[in-house]
Amino acid sequence: MIVIGGGLAGLSSGVALAEAGLRVRLFELRQHLGGRATSYDLPDGTHVDNCQHVTLGCCTNLDDFFRRTGAASKIRWFDRLYFLDRRGQRGIISAAPLPAPLHLAPALARFPSLRWEDRRAILRALRAIVRHGGPPPDAHDVTMLDWLRRHRQPPGAVERFWRVVLVSALNEELDRASARYGTDVFWKAFLAHREGFRMGVPSVPLAELYTGCRRAIERAGGEIRTRAAVRKLEVEHGRIVGARFDNGELATADFYIAAVPHDALLALLPEAVVERHAELAGLRRLQVSPITGVHLLYDRPVMREPFLTLLDRTVQWIFNKTLLYGAPATQKEGEQYLQLVVSASYDLLARSRQQIVELACAELAEVLPATHTARLLKSTVVKEAAATFSPTPEADRWRVGPATDIPNLLLAGDWTATGWPGTMEGAVRSGYRAAEVILARCGQPRSLLRADLPAEGLAAFFSRTSRNRQKESS
């Protein structure tokens, strides 16, 4: 078994196959495992995450993967989400002792940045999602913004509620993201189950989450090779016959899982093969969206909370890395390291790093008064122009996999047809699905994919009723 790519998709498929007793050889281009969800050393020796990564309670497969590989204890869970608006008002979202989907209703009612008409409109739209036990039929094939307009959401509700959650969750603006994805996020994270919205933040640098993967693969006689870039997948008579490296070496196996980003997959396959397979050629139509991370080191503490979500600003999240995973070795006692995240950061792509740092510091000065007197010791900007695929209403037409028309080639990656946006959960799901196909073809069928958190309370009732209605109408 050959797996190309040591991101979450490749690692989850490799570990699952190794646990089933198969010999896996995993090849990763870079020095570290983890792909986009990794960390690395800067030239000055600082170890930084390739942007903050968080998970949610509804990410059941990622949770399963971290448990299998011994990384679950490295995730710190938070039951409270903190928000700060332009007027300095702080809101907290936490669950009341009520059954789903009512558990967050009191927090929404108290949320200081919304007006009563905003709250009423939001409840009306959330009811439409609950009534259908997930994305309502009118959410298919439209953008989230169109859906919100259809459900008469005032500008305050759009800007200070829907946009705040969805731009980060989908890494896309509301006028480009599909309402199917947007309403699904609300159903799975905020409505179906009381635990869905809990936020998990790694308490170690990201690369340290994957140490158990190597052990699992090697235990079954396999290997992980880093700094091993596959140059080409060789195809003969409609099958993959080997993975060719720059040095000419050819690695061969019965099955190949390509767990690389979709543009990298297209580069791995001969052009003629891509042209012959419409599903592969269609991947050229899949769009991508950017994320920008800003790392700031201050000479003293400027923030008390573990993280803050900002409303009405370019900066969407501030993570207090010193509090979340302790001071790294290169950081002196008393200094504080913050990481800021801007999802769907189209407007920042053309700006210089200096301009981005200035913008970020100006916004921080308004929300964290302690930054006025603190000295900024160091700053780094990481722009990822193709951070994730863009979950537009058309995206599902181009998302494919895990199986392809090439019988021994399986696809994995957050961009494959998982139904999820470009997330770590989507990547692990894709890895498990590719492994399931291989195991079935090897005569060892087994189910690896974990179910979503089950709808509970009133949410379960509505979900069941909606399913029954759908069955009757079909």
Ligand SMILES: Cc1cc2nc3c(=O)[nH]c(=O)nc-3n(C[C@H](O)[C@H](O)[C@H](O)COP(=O)(O)OP(=O)(O)OC[C@H]3O[C@@H](n4cnc5c(N)ncnc54)[C@H](O)[C@@H]3O)c2cc1C
């Ligand atoms: C800045 C940023 C912030 C994010 N924040 C979050 C978040 O908070 N929560 C969340 O759930 N998701 C987040 N994501 C998305 C998440 O990182 C991805 O969805 C997930 O990591 C994708 O995993 P993957 O395995 O599908 O792809 P990748 O992580 O891209 O892995 C593919 C691997 O293949 C390797 N590769 C490519 N070509 C070759 C080759 N020719 N030979 C060998 N190896 C090759 C690459 O080096 C890479 O390691 C974020 C992404 C970014 C960029």
